[in-house]
Amino acid sequence: MRVRGIVLPEREERTFRIDGDRLRTDPVGGGEAVVDGGWLLPGLVDVHTHPGTEEAKEGTFDDETLRRHLTEHRDAGVLLVRTPGTSARVPEWVDEDPELPRVRSAGRWLATPGRFFPGYGRDIGEDELVRAAVEEAESSSGWCKIIGDWKWNDPAVPLDLMTAAVAAVHAAGGRVAVHCQTAEGCHNAVLAGADSLEHGMHLAPDLLDRMAAQGTAYVPTLGVFGARADARRAEEPSGSRDAWLTGWAGMQSNVRAAHEAGVTVLAGTDSFPCGTVAAEAAWLARTGLPAEAAVGAASWAARSWLGLPGLTDGAPADLVAFDTDPTLTPEALAHPSRIILRGRVVA
Structure with missing residues (x-):
């Protein structure tokens, strides 16, 4: 099979031969042209998704739900996902199934007392956090996820403990994602050297330079908060409601900054x-991220951050094609004209 189109972000026309589950550029040769023109992107990426677990099922995790969720991702052109925490470790069969997206998992959520939904993750004492963080990273795809804070007026995981956990995981060759929604939680995650901030409500702008210098990524998950904003505004004023709205406003302004x-x-x-x-x-584009960066945040930039290449010779044959440039027509990103996963045409 062959594919031809303008590759993003390079904006060069390229032709690839699909060799098994790899892309090849030389020699291209014959074969059926499954994409002939248009715009080519590395498979889309969702770096914060929890396939296999739904709130309606009270945190339970099962293979049927996991397969359904991953299939929903695939059918939308999302061919790589990072799961920063689930109720159970992602089973090995996922990596062996050619019909499903590639998965980078972070094991079970790590929740110290009072900092998560009871029973959803791995409930541990603070004295167990360092050891548990290494265990989850070593038993997953190299990631672990720490719930760094929870309620708006409760203390976050202490800085010295977060620092010790991050250092231990890094020493073991892993990476750490931190859920943080309070100013203290964000502060401690950044100063501890976390690899990613999930949500980042109340993230102080003066921490951004440090995040950039040490390579801490920002995953604001704007859509899930934006869907709740009107309902929160309609609530009677309270400490919780007002803190949430202040944090939501800060998340939006922090994206461009x-x-x-x-x-x-x-x-x-x-x-x-x-x-x-x-x-x-x-959402990222609406809150100030340049259009190309917003698309890259869901494609090539995310793949690079997770250690996978874009559309180059020898890269995984995971790509999505579009009839129009999605950086100029943002709504096009939801409507790929062709989806190819592991060298096989999905749609």
């Missing part, structure tokens, strides 16, 4: 149904 500071901003949905990362990219 983070990009301008050199922080890697990425697209993650944290919501259901799965397969809606195009809508998250649109």
